[in-house]
Amino acid sequence: MENPNTTSALYVVATPIGNLGDITLRALETLRAADLIACEDTRHARRLLDHHGIRAATLALHEHNEAAATGKLIDALRAGRRVALISDAGTPGIADPGARASAAVRAAGFAVVPLPGANAAAAALSAAGLPDARFLFVGFLPAKPTARRQELEALKAVPAALVFYEAPHRIEATVADLAALLAPGRTLVIAREMTKLFEQIAVMPLDEGPAWLAADDHRRRGEFVVIVSAPPPREGLNAEAERVLAALLAELPVKQAAKLAATVTGAAKNDLYRRALELKGG
Ligand code: SAM
Numbered sequence: 001m002e003n004p005n006t007t008s009a010l011y012v013v014a015t016p017i018g019n020l021g022d023i024t025l026r027a028l029e030t031l032r033a034a035d036l037i038a039c040e041d042t043r044h045a046r047r048l049l050d051h052h053g054i055r056a057a058t059l060a061l062h063e064h065n066e067a068a069a070t071g072k073l074i075d076a077l078r079a080g081r082r083v084a085l086i087s088d089a090g091t092p093g094i095a096d097p098g099a100r101a102s103a104a105v106r107a108a109g110f111a112v113v114p115l116p117g118a119n120a121a122a123a124a125l126s127a128a129g130l131p132d133a134r135f136l137f138v139g140f141l142p143a144k145p146t147a148r149r150q151e152l153e154a155l156k157a158v159p160a161a162l163v164f165y166e167a168p169h170r171i172e173a174t175v176a177d178l179a180a181l182l183a184p185g186r187t188l189v190i191a192r193e194m195t196k197l198f199e200q201i202a203v204m205p206l207d208e209g210p211a212w213l214a215a216d217d218h219r220r221r222g223e224f225v226v227i228v229s230a231p232p233p234r235e236g237l238n239a240e241a242e243r244v245l246a247a248l249l250a251e252l253p254v255k256q257a258a259k260l261a262a263t264v265t266g267a268a269k270n271d272l273y274r275r276a277l278e279l280k281g282g
Pocket of ligand 1: 017018087089090091092093094095096118119120121164165166167191192193194195196223224225
């Protein structure tokens with residue numbers, strides 16, 4: 001196992017999100033050389049490890065025992081054992097346990113070495129074809145409708161594509177809320193069962209999402225990444241409104257200048273007010 005700087009390290013290893021072939025050569029080398037592999041569900045991990053003939057001992061590390069299991073990882077590192085961490089699928093620490101273990105291992109003086117690989121959000125973004133340069137990974141939204149809607153209200157104006165994870169029993173409710181609260185003018189990507197037999201990546205206007213899901217039972221099955229493109233840019237003021245606003249701002253406070261400019265030019269007062277604040281550097 002490569003270990004350039006330290007005597008012992010925790011190797012955080014990405015595993016497939018469906019297709020067992022999606023594992024890197026370095027991940028296999030590292031898991032083969034490990035003495036102990038911490039994993040979310042030991043039986044689930046055994047299927048992957050057996051598939052690749054990896055016999056290392058496993059240790060359950062999941063959201064309910066992360067603190068206690070991390071103590072065991074640190075003991076193993078102190079004993080000079082080679083330790084790796086995987087999750088049920090994809091990259092540990094991303095909508096999965098691993099963050100607390102990485103922090104505690106580092107605090108105990110050991111290096112934490114990432115082995116990058118499969119990640120559902122990155123896979124969906126890579127094939128989505130959206131023009132947005134920025135994205136915000138949200139992961140799972142709250143299960144309760146009120147909390148979910150509150151979070152969406154807070155995300156509505158973020159100038160980036162939004163990336164969500166969702167389970168089949170909540171996909172309809174979530175897409176309904178996305179359409180109700182974030183449309184219009186945005187694109188929806190539903191990436192389902194990626195790298196698996198029934199992989200499907202559908203791209204549509206956001207407000208068509210609920211009808212698309214309702215049209216076929218199969219479309220609501222499996223694992224989902226849902227992406228909503230960034231909000232459309234606000235339309236700027238026309239040249240006359242800009243000129244009048246700038247002239248009035250030289251003489252008047254922001255609010256009065258915006259109000260008067262709206263009367264003179266017919267442009268929306270809110271747009272003028274926002275622009276006036278920008279021009280004043282506030
Ligand atoms: N750590 C993982 C990663 O790196 O993507 C994510 C784990 S999270 C507990 C599981 C969620 O990821 C699923 O509910 C689904 O939203 C998404 N996901 C995982 N595999 C997927 C796949 N093959 N296709 C679509 N979404 C997937």
